[in-house]
Amino acid sequence: MESQERLVEAIEALKREKNAIIMAHYYQRDEVQQIADRVGDSLALARYAATTDADMIVMCGVHFMGETAKILCPQKRVVVPGGTQAGCSLADSCPAPEFEKFIAEHPGHTVISYVNTSAPVKALTDIVVTSGNALKIVGSLPEDEKIIFGPDANLGGYINAVTGRQMVLWPGACHVHDRFSLQAILEMKKAHPGAKILVHPECKRPLQLVADKVGSTAALLDFARTDDAREYIVVTESGILFEMQKSCPEKVFLPAPAEDSECQCNQCEYMKLGTLEGVYEALLTGEPEITVDPEIAAAALRPIERMLELSK
Ligand code: 13P
Numbered sequence: 001m002e003s004q005e006r007l008v009e010a011i012e013a014l015k016r017e018k019n020a021i022i023m024a025h026y027y028q029r030d031e032v033q034q035i036a037d038r039v040g041d042s043l044a045l046a047r048y049a050a051t052t053d054a055d056m057i058v059m060c061g062v063h064f065m066g067e068t069a070k071i072l073c074p075q076k077r078v079v080v081p082g083g084t085q086a087g088c089s090l091a092d093s094c095p096a097p098e099f100e101k102f103i104a105e106h107p108g109h110t111v112i113s114y115v116n117t118s119a120p121v122k123a124l125t126d127i128v129v130t131s132g133n134a135l136k137i138v139g140s141l142p143e144d145e146k147i148i149f150g151p152d153a154n155l156g157g158y159i160n161a162v163t164g165r166q167m168v169l170w171p172g173a174c175h176v177h178d179r180f181s182l183q184a185i186l187e188m189k190k191a192h193p194g195a196k197i198l199v200h201p202e203c204k205r206p207l208q209l210v211a212d213k214v215g216s217t218a219a220l221l222d223f224a225r226t227d228d229a230r231e232y233i234v235v236t237e238s239g240i241l242f243e244m245q246k247s248c249p250e251k252v253f254l255p256a257p258a259e260d261s262e263c264q265c266n267q268c269e270y271m272k273l274g275t276l277e278g279v280y281e282a283l284l285t286g287e288p289e290i291t292v293d294p295e296i297a298a299a300a301l302r303p304i305e306r307m308l309e310l311s312k
């Protein structure tokens with residue numbers, strides 16, 4: 001038997017022994033997505049965490065996803081293969097002390113934070129959103145409500161453009177999505193004129209404007225599943241191609257190049273810290289465990305629950 005097959009069997013056995021569930025984001029390595037019990041976008045992962053009856057959650061994603069699961073299920077053990085190393089440049093672009101000052105400079109504003117934030121930033125927030133529900137949630141608020149949106153300025157700009165709001169934006173960005181090049185994508189489109197362009201809203205506005213579909217990872221997948229084109233240029237982290245190709249084997253998915261086509265800049269190195277070996281270790285040892293200060297967790301729970309309620 002191949003060593004990878006043996007590893008997968010050992011993971012399955014440990015999972016049963018520990019009554020654990022493995023959840024994976026669409027940007028995880030193919031082999032990790034393959035062994036996961038649940039694969040999803042950030043919103044789906046939060047929903048799965050809120051409803052699971054497992055004792056242990058192995059969250060194959062980045063640190064803030066593990067924190068969200070821990071805040072929703074404080075009594076469960078939550079582990080993230082990769083631990084604190086599995087960060088997120090977008091979450092890091094918004095340190096809580098600076099965000100607190102920003103909020104103080106804008107009195108009377110409702111604070112909406114993208115789920116890609118640390119627990120202390122969520123604790124300062126009124127409503128958490130993901131790219132899967134941000135339009136719906138912002139759209140459900142009174143039109144004259146003053147809003148601060150952080151930390152992703154590209155997603156915030158997209159919501160402002162679509163809803164006509166003027167949310168005050170924190171100037172944060174994701175290093176992967178911010179690097180996609182419009183020129184490279186237009187050249188690709190010239191070579192594949194029939195291809196539709198799928199863009200994550202963390203990309204810059206000019207890329208959003210040339211897209212056939214802008215949406216969360218799950219929304220882009222749904223679009224590809226139900227649309228009638230044969231080819232797609234996929235402008236988000238390349239891990240999503242695994243599920244796209246699996247769902248639509250007859251279609252062609254072309255990963256969009258970033259500004260330097262030689263680099264692997266369309267990959268999130270933090271997401272790629274999730275490995276089969278890491279999942280095995282996490283199940284065996286219960287480490288690296290995600291912990292959140294109980295006071296911060298209590299304050300962060302309210303805006304996450306509000307999100308789950310408003311996006312039903
Ligand atoms: P989704 O919520 O679309 O899965 O995106 C998460 C993320 O980290 C995008 O970079």
Ligand code: SF4
Pocket residue numbers: 062087088089090091116174175176177202237268270271
């Ligand atoms: Fe964060 Fe960007 Fe990686 Fe998503 S792709 S987890 S936003 S660094």
